[in-house]
Amino acid sequence: MTGPTITDIYEVIDTTWQPASKTRHGPWMIREGRGAGGRVSSATAEAPVIDADIPIAEEAMRAFGQTPLFMIRDGETALDQALEARGYRIKDAVHAYAAPIGTLAADPPPVTCFEVWPPLEIMKEVWDAGGIGPERRAVMARVPDPKTTILGRTEDQPAGAAFVAIAGPFAMTHAVETLARHRRRGLAVHMMQAAARWAARHGATHMTLITTQDNIAANALYRSLGMTVIGGYHYRIHPEAP
Structure with missing residues (x-):
């Protein structure tokens, strides 16, 4: 497709x-x-x-x-x-970025990423630290299935969270957040891989997401994963x- x-x-x-x-x-x-x-x-x-x-x-x-x-x-x-x-x-x-789901779908290292719904309290703390407060989490709650959240762990600690949902053949990941003290250790890559793996099981053909143009780190991350800008x-x- x-x-x-x-x-x-x-x-x-x-x-x-x-x-x-x-x-x-x-x-x-x-x-x-x-x-x-x-x-x-x-x-x-x-x-x-x-x-x-x-x-x-x-x-x-x-x-x-x-x-x-x-x-x-x-x-x-x-x-x-x-x-x-x-x-x-x-x-x-x-x-706006997109990539075939197979470009991203992979198995993260053991005990690194977990699919969780509804999100755990520790995930809410991660999002709060990144400015993703209760109002944005209320958005996640009203999105129809299929959807899930990804809990990311590093050094045996909860350290990241992301939300992913599907519309037709396309999955979209939102609210990818890693605690500041755990950044630059590859956790965001692993959460994206886990999100794509979940989306592939639910029939998605492509992963998509959006990020602001001035978020240099996020843009570099998504390009490194093989995603391409298709508009904005x-x-x-x-x-x-x-």
Whole structure:
């Protein structure tokens, strides 16, 4: 099977990292994030838009208590320019990666990685240390099966955590986090291998993920695993945001 397109990636994100709600307002899809970050809190254009449509989305996002935030996908140059003209600034430009599942799937060293659902308390502590708090973990809880988390261990200690879920033939890994004192020891590689191994057993053909372009370490890691950039997106956030 051919690999995912960037359009596929947008759909996989919405399935494997779900907002609390999605509603149409005119040409817009409005996501209710409940404090869980841009992926689940941004508006996207689902039909052609004009400048006069922007206040519709702004009002709908403010009704959720959210600062207006738009996801700008590949090819949406006109919307990007319209928001820039209104003072919206770029936030979190993102690379989308993909690779055939066999490129990553492998057996990590013994007692290094474990598939766990629901996540253990120690995994929540790992995520908390990396800024992945209860609001983002609530996203994991509402994602439909198949899904799991990966507990990573090194030096006989819990040291890492990741979340992986499947949408159609594509798996996506989210929230890959290693405690600072245990980094640079290969644990993130082992967790990605374990995630791909789990995804392969559940019928996925490709592993995907997203990371910000300025996360140099993460981008280097995913390229080292044989993953390639297939596109991306960025956000435009309202100038009222701090």
